[in-house]
Amino acid sequence: MQPTKVILIACGSFSPPTIMHLRMFEIARDHLHRLGNHIVIGGLISPVHDAYGKTDLVSSTHRLAMIKLSLQNSEWVKLSDWECNQETWTRTRQTLQYHQNKLNSILNSSNNDFNNVNEDDYSWMPDSFRNGCNGPVQVKLLCGADLLESFAVPGLWADEDIETIIKHHGLVVVTRENTNPLKFIYNSDVLTRLMANITIVTEWITQDISSTKIRRALRRSESVKYLLPDKVIDYIYKNSLYGTRGIKYLFAPTPFLTPSPSDVIMESPSPRHNPCFSVCNSDILSIPLLNTNLLINRVDSINKANINTAKHPGQAIKIITESSGEHKLLKDGKSDTKQGSLKRPACLL
Numbered sequence: 001m002q003p004t005k006v007i008l009i010a011c012g013s014f015s016p017p018t019i020m021h022l023r024m025f026e027i028a029r030d031h032l033h034r035l036g037n038h039i040v041i042g043g044l045i046s047p048v049h050d051a052y053g054k055t056d057l058v059s060s061t062h063r064l065a066m067i068k069l070s071l072q073n074s075e076w077v078k079l080s081d082w083e084c085n086q087e088t089w090t091r092t093r094q095t096l097q098y099h100q101n102k103l104n105s106i107l108n109s110s111n112n113d114f115n116n117v118n119e120d121d122y123s124w125m126p127d128s129f130r131n132g133c134n135g136p137v138q139v140k141l142l143c144g145a146d147l148l149e150s151f152a153v154p155g156l157w158a159d160e161d162i163e164t165i166i167k168h169h170g171l172v173v174v175t176r177e178n179t180n181p182l183k184f185i186y187n188s189d190v191l192t193r194l195m196a197n198i199t200i201v202t203e204w205i206t207q208d209i210s211s212t213k214i215r216r217a218l219r220r221s222e223s224v225k226y227l228l229p230d231k232v233i234d235y236i237y238k239n240s241l242y243g244t245r246g247i248k249y250l251f252a253p254t255p256f257l258t259p260s261p262s263d264v265i266m267e268s269p270s271p272r273h274n275p276c277f278s279v280c281n282s283d284i285l286s287i288p289l290l291n292t293n294l295l296i297n298r299v300d301s302i303n304k305a306n307i308n309t310a311k312h313p314g315q316a317i318k319i320i321t322e323s324s325g326e327h328k329l330l331k332d333g334k335s336d337t338k339q340g341s342l343k344r345p346a347c348l349l
């Protein structure tokens with residue numbers, strides 16, 4: 001039997017898109033290919049309409065832009081802006097149906113005819129499909145196990161939608177921290193009945209990353225590097241999303257917060273050309289954070305003169321052992337007997 005051609009579609013907020021949203025596609029494709037009965041010909045990210053109204057859902061203009069940036073390095077996952085361009089929120093069943101119908105209409109036309117289709121209607125289609133594909137192609141819902149478990153939230157999903165999504169399309173579920181999709185299926189009569197169309201993919205390289213946690217870190221001006229694509233981080237700061245405008249303190253690259261009265265300014269082991277300051281002035285927040293050569297114009301609470309760039313304690317000092325067996329420190333090339341004489345062997349220092 002020929003393997004079924006599949007397009008995986010992930011529906012969600014993507015506010016912001018994280019590396020785990022992208023990983024989800026890779027993990028699922030590997031798994032389906034290993035099972036041998038599916039060929040994944042494409043992936044789609046379909047961000048939800050603004051009217052979904054979830055907390056911290058930034059406008060679809062921003063989410064679409066961030067997803068586009070995230071997908072720049074993906075050869076097979078594309079963006080579908082269809083949901084965002086509708087009048088209002090669309091149920092997931094309809095989203096799957098829309099994309100399936102569009103593919104079917106092309107497959108059913110003579111010679112995969114794209115002539116009567118608007119470019120916007122098929123920009124999301126995989127390149128291999130656009131270059132000529134013989135069907136059938138099945139659109140499956142790709143999701144994390146938390147979305148599967150949201151099926152149990154009273155009033156959130158219509159029973160017939162759950163049934164149609166699984167029966168007519170199929171579900172590919174990636175495990176996530178604190179979820180147990182197999183147990184969840186076991187506890188549901190409907191899901192157990194439809195189990196043949198649900199593929200559970202275990203993510204062994206676990207990363208408990210969520211958009212919620214990323215937003216929290218951004219709000220607290222903590223680093224989110226390596227959790228989001230760099231270009232997405234740049235975009236977030238440039239557009240002051242997720243509370244990044246209100247940052248009170250900027251640190252580059254020292255991890256210390258505001259100096260307490262008892263703080264001693266530490267001297268660096270090597271000359272510092274760009275001393276770091278704690279900054280207590282939100283006027284400078286528009287400075288691009290991520291291009292780290294910060295040019296700080298105004299520093300409220302720290303006197304620049306306090307920052308000692310001349311001495312570098314910690315820099316290696318030569319320790320010599322004299323014929324008597326005594327150890328001495330050599331400073332500026334000269335032995336300093338007053339301060340430098342050591343009572344113990346150097347290796348015990």
Ligand SMILES: Nc1ncnc2c1ncn2[C@@H]1O[C@H](COP(=O)(O)OP(=O)(O)OP(=O)(O)O)[C@@H](O)[C@H]1O
Pocket residue numbers: 010011012013014015020021024142143144145146147174175176177207208209210211212213
């Ligand atoms: N770390 C992850 N592991 C597996 N699936 C994930 C992960 N993060 C997100 N997903 C899945 O990606 C899809 C879209 O997710 P969504 O935009 O809701 O992200 P989220 O991180 O769960 O967001 P939020 O924290 O805002 O609720 C959902 O199916 C979700 O389960």
Ligand SMILES: NC(=O)c1ccc[n+]([C@@H]2O[C@H](COP(=O)(O)O)[C@@H](O)[C@H]2O)c1
Pocket residue numbers: 011012013014047048052054090091092093147156157158161
């Ligand atoms: N009845 C439904 O079709 C239904 C209900 C709840 C969420 N959803 C979808 O699930 C996704 C959930 O995203 P979040 O996890 O970000 O809330 C969204 O794409 C949303 O549209 C669909």
